[in-house]
Amino acid sequence: MKFFFTITLFCYFIGMIKYFFYLALRKALLFIIATVSITIGFVFHTGLLITRSMETGHGPYITTFEYYAFFSWAIVLVYLIAEIRYKIKDLGSFVIPIAFISLAYAFFISRYPSTTGEPMVQFWLTIHRTLSFIGYAALALTFGAGIMYIIQEKQLKSKHPGAFYYRLPSLEILDDINKKAVDIGFPLITCGFISGIIWVWQRDGYFSLDIKRTILMIITWSIYGTLFFGRIIAGWRGKRAARFVVYGFIIVIVAYMVHIY
Amino acid sequence: MLLVVSCWLSVIGFNMNIIVLGVNHKTASLDIREKLAFTEKHIEESLDILHNFNVIKERVILSTCNRVEIYASVNNIEDGIKGLKDFIYKYHEIAYGNLEDCFYTYFSEDAVEHLFKVSSSLDSMVVGEPQILGQVKDAYTLAKEHRAIGMILNQLFEKAFYVAKKVRSETRIAENAVSISYVAVELAKKIFGELEAKTVMIIGAGEMAELAARHLLSNGSKSILVSNRTFDRAVELARDFKGSAIRFESIEDELLRTDIVISSTGAPHFIIKKNMIERVIHQRRNRPMFFIDIAFPRDVEPAINEIENVYLYNIDDLQNVVTANIKERERESQKATEIIRKEVGQFLNWLDGLEITPTITALREKAEAIRLEELEEALSKLGTVSDKERLIIDNLSSAIVNKLLHAPTMNLKKQIESTDGHWYIKVVRNLFNLD
The missing domain is CATH 1.20.120 (Four Helix Bundle (Hemerythrin (Met), subunit A))
Structure with missing residues (x-):
């Protein structure tokens, strides 16, 4: 799971930075790199949520860690849909940071599965x-x-x-x-x-x-x-x-x- | 043997260079440019006159209202530039030396870069304007029809067109509008997105208002309403636009279905007031409205810009946007310059690789080597021969080689003046295994 997590975070970071650079410099290549990074990150993110669910035996929405990881995933999903639908190349600069911060925050909090036995x-x-x-x-x-x-x-x-x-x-x-x-x-x-x-x-x-x-x-x-x-x-x-x-x-x-x- | 080859080279003696001599809007005033301008007929005539200049091998004359330039390939830069200047003074009957401050000259790398910048519209008065590329193409076509273009200028201009296209697609140099009426369309698009199904109202009349309205229509606006103090005038204009005329008194009602208003009446007071638009926008359920006020004195109360979803631009505001857009284009032109630098490098590589002279040298060297080898072998088989006999055999072999190679070398040399010379070089190098 850690492997998926690191790759996802890394991809989102690269994607976010490239979106910022695209906003500043407007070179088409930067946008392509950013979107590819985000898409790859999203695939690993999905992998992360699946492995997490398999480990804990429930969906990724019980602990705080899972909240943030799932929220981040949902934002990227919605972003990708909006990007395909509207093709606004600068949207990423404004939306992806939210997903990145959410996931980065998850990085720093406990990853122990829920023990409350809810x-x-x-x-x-x-x-x-x-x-x-x-x-x-x-x-x-x-x-x-x-x-x-x-x-x-x-x-x-x-x-x-x-x-x-x-x-x-x-x-x-x-x-x-x-x-x-x-x-x-x-x-x-x-x-x-x-x-x-x-x-x-x-x-x-x-x-x-x-x-x-x-x-x-x-x-x-x-x-x-x-x-x-x-x-x-x-x-x-x-x-x-x-x-x-x-x-x-x-x-x-x-x-x-x-x-x- | 070396002597033979070097003699040969001095006979061929070419070392082609590209030069340009010209004046443009930055260096010469309009009346000078007018004096120097060439009509199509003048260009045809001049291309023929320049044909008689020994130093000039190929030539293209570009004449627009902002620039007059002659591009040429020459075998001596100084003589070439002098030749072109002499020609211009003489042709336009101007006293020699009078235009020295207006002329600019470039050669080699700088000349190539200059043409690339001109055709990419970086050197234009309005950076990014689209006409110049067509004008350069016309100049090239005309020169080609007059067989004034050979291999080098052909490749140079083809490359210039390619570079111009690349600059246009990879930078935003031509993206933002630089005239007031187009800026109005651009702003409308920034507000409404698509202009399809948007209704435009013209109040009053005037050239600029009509122009702006036409641009909006050609960008998709659906219908046009025309209003004028004199209803007959409105009907007339509406017929022009295939729109409908409305009475001056019913403007407020009609604003309900109007998205873009262009106002340019001669009225001394505001025709469109803030409280009126507050009512209208409420009834429109906040659907945005865009007012373009080109009247002087103004027709639209400036305070309506404070209403949410209402945007008002007067003539000064539009001019501000034009200025900002020009600056934006200039920022983009830095990107374009990078692209051009790269392409200049590539073109110069191609030019270096042309190797007409080296090809001829290599061909002669190879022939000479074979001759000497065969000569040695024949002489050793003959055994003892007198010096006189030896000289005769030597001369015989030289004569055969020279006569045999004479036609191919001359033809190869001629190819420098043809547009597909580089193919000949390739063929020769392949046929004789010169690489």
């Missing part, structure tokens, strides 16, 4: 964690695209185009990524919450709520829910939506860190 109702637990992680990863993507939107909007409003004006894509595309990612991410985390409740219910045999988890859930759900319905009902879009996803993601991450410790 009673597992495997089906609902798997559904709950998988949907939540992919949902959060979609929201991480909106964080990257949201930052890009805010920068590009500022360039256009200021009327003095700088380096980013030339590098970043159109506002329309960035807003579209945000919209689609929230359209997918919000229902996913909603389903994740529901399946989480079902899991706890089945595990304990009665309906109960963990106060810390519930607060985290309410925060996340209300931020993205407001945006999700704000888009539909009030036609929110553009900068307002971009600010929402950027600040929203920061709040969720902070709340999540508080929840763990």
Whole structure:
């Protein structure tokens, strides 16, 4: 497992650096190297999660280490899909660092498998964690695209185009990524919450709520829910939506860190 | 034997060089460039005149509104440049020496680099402008039709076209717009992504507004609305654009379905006000709007730029973007220069490898070696021969070799003036095993 871990981390590091260089120098070769590194890293990352699951006998979503490793994997998955779909070459510079930091963080925390012997109702637990992680990863993507939107909007409003004006894509595309990612991410985390409740219910045999988890859930759900319905009902879009996803993601991450410790 | 070979070389005596003499927008004022410009007919005539210059082997004349240049391959650089200058003074009837400050001359490596830069549009007034490559191609074609081009300039120009293409595809030198009306399109694309299905409204009329509208249409905009104080004028213009005319009073209503507004009326006050757009954008559910105000005094209240999802650019703002884009192109031109340097190196390698002179030398040396070998053998078989007989046999063998090689050497020499000379060299080197 360590072997997979090291290779994955190394590939993501190379990919991230090359994306930064691509952003600065715009040489096509750098982008190709970066994307190939990330793809190779992703394959090893998948291998890492599989071997981990085989060793522990459960999916990679029980310990903190597994949380971070799985979250990182989901971000890269979502990024690769967005890259194929939108072909925005500078997206990597804004999204891959989140995946890299998450995985690098996992590197420094205990890798011991869970010893709490949490009673597992495997089906609902798997559904709950998988949907939540992919949902959060979609929201991480909106964080990257949201930052890009805010920068590009500022360039256009200021009327003095700088380096980013030339590098970043159109506002329309960035807003579209945000919209689609929230359209997918919000229902996913909603389903994740529901399946989480079902899991706890089945595990304990009665309906109960963990106060810390519930607060985290309410925060996340209300931020993205407001945006999700704000888009539909009030036609929110553009900068307002971009600010929402950027600040929203920061709040969720902070709340999540508080929840763990 | 050595004597024979060296005599031969002095007869062939070529050592080809590429030179260029010219003036451009940086070195000469417009009226001088006008004086020096060549029409197509002048070029044809001049190519023929230059044919009679002994020192000039090949020639291409490039004449555009920003530059007049003569490229030539010569066997003596100084004489070549002097010849070209003499020709220009004489041809345009200018007193000798009057243009010395305007002329620039390059030779060898610098001349090659210069042509590559010119055709890649690095030397243009607006870096990256696309016309120059076509103009260089035309000059080359014209010279080729007049058989003014041989192997060296042919290869040089072919390479220049290749380099220009490479620069265009590997750098962003031509990517950003450098005219106001194209900048408007570029900004619209940065806001809306695709312009398909976007509606454009023109308020008022004016050359620049119409030009911008045409660019937007050719970039995919779907429909155009035209408004004017006098409705008849609007109808007229709308017919021109295959759009529809709208009444001046109904602008606000029509803004609901408009994405891009180009305004250029002569009105003394704002036609589009902030509170109006606040209403409109709310009704549009925040779908973005882009206002281009080219009127003077302005038509659009500047404060609308503060509304979210609304972007307003006036003529100064557009000019700012043009300036920034030109700077961006210049940054890209550094990348292009790197590419060009590499290609210049490759071309010079090719030129060195041409080896017409070395090929002829090698051919003669080989023949001479065979002759001497066979001569020795024949003489040793004959036994004792007198000096006179020995001389006769020696001369006989020399004569045969020389006569036999005369035609191939002369033809080979001639090939330097043909566009596919390097193939001849290859064939000769293969046939006689010279490598």
